Amino acid sequence: MQEIDVNKYVKFKPEDHWLSYQLDRCKVYTDHEAQAPAYCFAERGVFCIFILKKYLIEGGQVLVELLKHELAHGYFGHLRYMKGKAKDRQVLNILFDCSIHVNAADHTVLQTVGDICTYKSCNLPVLPPQVIYDNLKEDKSFNQDMFIENNLSDELWKQKPISDLEHQVIKHSIQQAMEDAVRDGYGVPIDMGSGIGTDSAEGRDLIMAKDTTPQWIHDIQKYLLDTIPRHKNLSWHREPRNPIGNYILTKGHAPTSSNSKCVFAIDCSYSMEQKYIEQALNAITHATIKEGIEGDAMFFDNSTSERIPIQLTDKILRTAKSRGGGTSLQPVINAVEPNDIVIFYTDGYFNHIDISKMTRPPVFVLTPDHSTYAIPKASPIIPVSKHEDDWTEPV
Numbered sequence: 001m002q003e004i005d006v007n008k009y010v011k012f013k014p015e016d017h018w019l020s021y022q023l024d025r026c027k028v029y030t031d032h033e034a035q036a037p038a039y040c041f042a043e044r045g046v047f048c049i050f051i052l053k054k055y056l057i058e059g060g061q062v063l064v065e066l067l068k069h070e071l072a073h074g075y076f077g078h079l080r081y082m083k084g085k086a087k088d089r090q091v092l093n094i095l096f097d098c099s100i101h102v103n104a105a106d107h108t109v110l111q112t113v114g115d116i117c118t119y120k121s122c123n124l125p126v127l128p129p130q131v132i133y134d135n136l137k138e139d140k141s142f143n144q145d146m147f148i149e150n151n152l153s154d155e156l157w158k159q160k161p162i163s164d165l166e167h168q169v170i171k172h173s174i175q176q177a178m179e180d181a182v183r184d185g186y187g188v189p190i191d192m193g194s195g196i197g198t199d200s201a202e203g204r205d206l207i208m209a210k211d212t213t214p215q216w217i218h219d220i221q222k223y224l225l226d227t228i229p230r231h232k233n234l235s236w237h238r239e240p241r242n243p244i245g246n247y248i249l250t251k252g253h254a255p256t257s258s259n260s261k262c263v264f265a266i267d268c269s270y271s272m273e274q275k276y277i278e279q280a281l282n283a284i285t286h287a288t289i290k291e292g293i294e295g296d297a298m299f300f301d302n303s304t305s306e307r308i309p310i311q312l313t314d315k316i317l318r319t320a321k322s323r324g325g326g327t328s329l330q331p332v333i334n335a336v337e338p339n340d341i342v343i344f345y346t347d348g349y350f351n352h353i354d355i356s357k358m359t360r361p362p363v364f365v366l367t368p369d370h371s372t373y374a375i376p377k378a379s380p381i382i383p384v385s386k387h388e389d390d391w392t393e394p395v
């Protein structure tokens with residue numbers, strides 16, 4: 001088996017940018033013979049795809065769809081669900097293929113490769129694989145042997161015990177790669193986080209932008225990723241309403257059991273630059289969506305009643321513009337819950353605040369000409385970097 005650079009064999013369309021990004025993080029192998037046209041496995045924590053040489057050489061859309069198919073297996077992380085009896089795992093594998101051919105890869109193109117499973121060909125409703133699996137287990141009339149016999153043409157299951165695969169946990173799953181991409185400042189489609197769109201970001205986030213993100217934005221993202229409680233519950237139950245890039249789905253975030261919110265409180269003094277607020281909003285929006293928690297923007301001009309969902313960037317910026325400044329942050333602290341994650345955006349000129357009720361101290365993102373005089377000792381400080389003329393927003 002020979003490792004290859006798949007980019008030499010395939011040309012991606014612009015809308016498949018995400019695919020080449022993912023493939024750069026995988027290994028691709030080939031050989032002249034195999035028990036299946038393509039399959040995936042893990043090797044020392046790296047996601048690997050095998051493509052039969054014949055399909056590499058032929059290239060074209062079949063190759064693209066095969067890659068998508070295998071990436072989808074990795075993206076869905078389904079090897080991790082492959083526990084229990086061989087037959088159960090085989091049924092699940094068929095169901096994952098059905099799902100992939102509805103949501104990720106084009107089954108009409110892959111039909112030329114062989115018999116492939118779709119929900120339709122298996123006479124099943126379009127539902128997340130785990131849901132169908134649970135239903136089938138309860139269904140007394142369901143003939144598991146017949147279902148496998150009819151739908152599993154993959155010789156791999158006979159040749160190689162699948163347990164070899166499942167014991168190799170894919171540490172660097174596709175989902176993880178997507179998270180890394182966000183952390184590295186790549187503009188991956190926002191829906192890859194959880195399927196919650198924004199009102200203004202359509203298209204903007206599809207660009208694989210060069211990472212020119214300023215350090216203070218990285219600092220905000222890192223703080224949030226380190227701080228947001230990991231109570232999110234990744235679930236397929238949003239499927240198939242949760243497409244990304246038109247070709248692949250991500251797991252949706254099921255209602256989270258975390259009751260922490262992220263609150264971004266904006267000082268609306270005249271000196272506040274919209275550009276910084278917008279950058280901070282984008283960073284926070286990405287992080288909250290990705291981690292599956294809610295975020296709100298608040299304003300401190302001594303009245304703090306208004307809250308706007310964090311992803312409504314345009315509305316927040318309009319509101320911030322229309323407000324005056326304030327010198328008291330206390331109303332914000334009074335309005336939030338103790339375990340909320342509070343980020344203040346301010347020049348630091350405000351009266352003493354009492355943060356004793358908070359589980360964790362609020363963070364202060366400070367404008368270039370700031371004072372740190374009134375900032376509570378326990379609070380992390382993230383100063384906006386002054387020199388960032390080269391930063392341009394992805395368009």
Ligand SMILES: [Zn+2]
Pocket residue numbers: 069073096097
């Ligand atoms: Zn498959």
